[in-house]
Amino acid sequence: MHFKIMRYSSRVVFVGLAALLILHCKADSQPQPLTPPPTATYPSPPDTQIRNIILFIGDGMGISHITAGRLKSLGANGRLHIDRMPVTGLLINHAADNLITDSAAGATALASGFKTNNAMISLLPDNTRAVTILEALREKGFAAGLVATSSITHATPACFAAHVPARKMEPEIAAQLVESGVEVMLGGGRAFFIPEEDSASKRSDDLNLIERARQNGYRVVQNREELQKISEGRVLGLFNDDEMRNEPHEPTLAEMAAKAIELLRGNANGFFLMVEGSQIDWGAHDNLLDYVVREMLAFDEAVKVGLEFAREDRRTLVLVTADHETGGLAINDGSLDGKELEAGWTSGHHTGQPVPIFGYGPHSLRFTGVHDNTRVPIILAELFGVEPFPRIRRE
Numbered sequence: 001m002h003f004k005i006m007r008y009s010s011r012v013v014f015v016g017l018a019a020l021l022i023l024h025c026k027a028d029s030q031p032q033p034l035t036p037p038p039t040a041t042y043p044s045p046p047d048t049q050i051r052n053i054i055l056f057i058g059d060g061m062g063i064s065h066i067t068a069g070r071l072k073s074l075g076a077n078g079r080l081h082i083d084r085m086p087v088t089g090l091l092i093n094h095a096a097d098n099l100i101t102d103s104a105a106g107a108t109a110l111a112s113g114f115k116t117n118n119a120m121i122s123l124l125p126d127n128t129r130a131v132t133i134l135e136a137l138r139e140k141g142f143a144a145g146l147v148a149t150s151s152i153t154h155a156t157p158a159c160f161a162a163h164v165p166a167r168k169m170e171p172e173i174a175a176q177l178v179e180s181g182v183e184v185m186l187g188g189g190r191a192f193f194i195p196e197e198d199s200a201s202k203r204s205d206d207l208n209l210i211e212r213a214r215q216n217g218y219r220v221v222q223n224r225e226e227l228q229k230i231s232e233g234r235v236l237g238l239f240n241d242d243e244m245r246n247e248p249h250e251p252t253l254a255e256m257a258a259k260a261i262e263l264l265r266g267n268a269n270g271f272f273l274m275v276e277g278s279q280i281d282w283g284a285h286d287n288l289l290d291y292v293v294r295e296m297l298a299f300d301e302a303v304k305v306g307l308e309f310a311r312e313d314r315r316t317l318v319l320v321t322a323d324h325e326t327g328g329l330a331i332n333d334g335s336l337d338g339k340e341l342e343a344g345w346t347s348g349h350h351t352g353q354p355v356p357i358f359g360y361g362p363h364s365l366r367f368t369g370v371h372d373n374t375r376v377p378i379i380l381a382e383l384f385g386v387e388p389f390p391r392i393r394r395e
């Protein structure tokens with residue numbers, strides 16, 4: 001019996017060695033790939049002085065939302081563009097008044113470096129105005145852009161360039177945005193810019209903010225074709241009455257990000273661009289995995305555009321993060337190719353999990369580790385020599 005096993009195992013060893021030898025010869029004769037495999041981590045450029053910052057925010061995007069996007073599109077061994085960013089960290093994200101943040105308090109922290117109460121847009125709990133990193137950089141001569149697939153007056157984009165006590169004040173946010181000077185604003189929300197006499201309006205006054213935007217030097221566009229024709233200057237793109245709906249006339253998130261970069265990159269002092277995948281959150285509120293995956297992949301395509309620009313530019317910092325996790329999503333079971341996926345949800349609301357932050361570009365290592373979400377604009381302010389920051393403005 002013992003002898004038999006010995007004979008059997010020596011035969012296995014011999015066959016194994018022969019196979020290894022053949023494999024080795026075969027591998028040697030293969031040419032080395034010229035480009036890294038599509039799962040490799042992108043090598044970051046060296047830490048020179050940063051010129052531009054592109055901040056991607058996946059609203060409601062937790063680790064499992066990214067995992068679902070990866071599995072459904074590429075399987076367990078694939079990697080999204082987000083996955084290939086070289087620096088990772090975690091952000092703690094509670095609000096000033098609540099363990100579970102909403103997008104308003106979350107984006108206020110990411111924009112201004114201050115904690116505030118849920119629903120407040122870049123105001124402190126006592127209604128003091130918080131200066132945002134976008135505003136501080138514009139004062140230093142940077143150009144700025146905001147891109148979202150919600151209305152452009154929705155909580156996340158609003159927190160970078162508007163200040164109101166309640167996120168639902170979208171008509172007032174629209175009025176502030178057209179006076180903000182932000183060079184590129186692309187998203188939905190036309191209804192908040194048109195006077196109440198228009199049946200599609202969500203205003204209760206006769207202000208025509210599209211006219212006002214034109215007076216302030218903006219070209220106003222409402223579909224992909226009109227957007228593609230713009231090659232310089234200020235642009236306000238309002239592609240649907242409220243949120244964007246993946247309709248044929250609309251540009252994709254990646255197309256909006258690409259156009260924003262094209263319009264902002266010529267500014268001599270650099271630019272700040274925020275791009276939001278707004279509806280990852282909405283799919284998660286409804287516990288709809290397919291909706292989450294679709295929005296996740298559209299977001300990843302936009303991140304790819306940012307990374308491609310940064311790889312060529314070498315002086316652009318790209319950050320990808322979220323304001324909070326939505327749905328308490330977990331991957332409970334499924335197949336390695338991702339065709340089958342069993343999702344579990346603990347909630348139809350936001351949760352208190354930390355969210356990931358990914359970095360690529362000069363000084364991206366500053367974002368590794370576990371940070372409070374307020375640290376993001378504070379670190380950016382340090383990198384760009386903005387001081388003091390955070391700061392308030394009394395008016």
Ligand SMILES: [Zn+2]
Pocket residue numbers: 060103281282285326350
């Ligand atoms: Zn939400």
